[in-house]
Amino acid sequence: MADTGMTTWEERGKPATLFKRFAFERYGATRDFLDALAALSEETGLHPQNINFGTTYVNITLEAVEGGELDEAVRAFATRIDALYSRAGE
Amino acid sequence: MADTGMTTWEERGKPATLFKRFAFERYGATRDFLDALAALSEETGLHPQNINFGTTYVNITLEAVEGGELDEAVRAFATRIDALYSRAGE
Numbered sequence: 298m299a300d301t302g303m304t305t306w307e308e309r310g311k312p313a314t315l316f317k318r319f320a321f322e323r324y325g326a327t328r329d330f331l332d333a334l335a336a337l338s339e340e341t342g343l344h345p346q347n348i349n350f351g352t353t354y355v356n357i358t359l360e361a362v363e364g365g366e367l368d369e370a371v372r373a374f375a376t377r378i379d380a381l382y383s384r385a386g387e
Numbered sequence: 388m389a390d391t392g393m394t395t396w397e398e399r400g401k402p403a404t405l406f407k408r409f410a411f412e413r414y415g416a417t418r419d420f421l422d423a424l425a426a427l428s429e430e431t432g433l434h435p436q437n438i439n440f441g442t443t444y445v446n447i448t449l450e451a452v453e454g455g456e457l458d459e460a461v462r463a464f465a466t467r468i469d470a471l472y473s474r475a476g477e
Binding site: 335349 | 414418440441
């Protein structure tokens with residue numbers, strides 16, 4: 298796990314989106330994080346608007362539901378993604 | 388499977404990269420394609436430079452190894468990705 302995990306999500310654009318970059322030391326950890334994220338999406342029914350990744354990074358953009366304000370559901374989803382990342386180094 | 392599967396990869400930039408967009412009708416098919424692509428990377432040891440996806444699309448960029456010309460290995464990898472996509476609709 299790299300040290301970007303403690304940063305906050307960046308609010309961007311209009312309609313608002315949340316953006317964050319996660320860094321990993323090797324592809325295996327990147328892959329584990331992506332698999333955990335897919336499982337979280339399946340559980341919650343929430344999907345990032347966009348996921349952009351290479352071997353050692355994952356950039357995630359979350360959008361407000363129905364183009365509205367960033368509500369609690371989206372922010373809670375972001376927090377749960379952070380938790381997946383915290384566990385990625387274990 | 389959408390009809391973009393029959394298009395060719397677009398050569399971009401310098402050093403050269405190959406780019407292609409794949410479209411899917413639903414997230415389950417997108418996810419299956421991403422899983423198959425991860426398995427192919429594990430088998431071949433080749434990884435796309437970048438994968439950019441949402442619920443119903445996957446954009447893939449392949450780069451030449453060591454920044455050189457696009458060699459046969461990269462083009463063969465692209466062809467194998469096309470084959471994964473052809474199977475995604477089955």
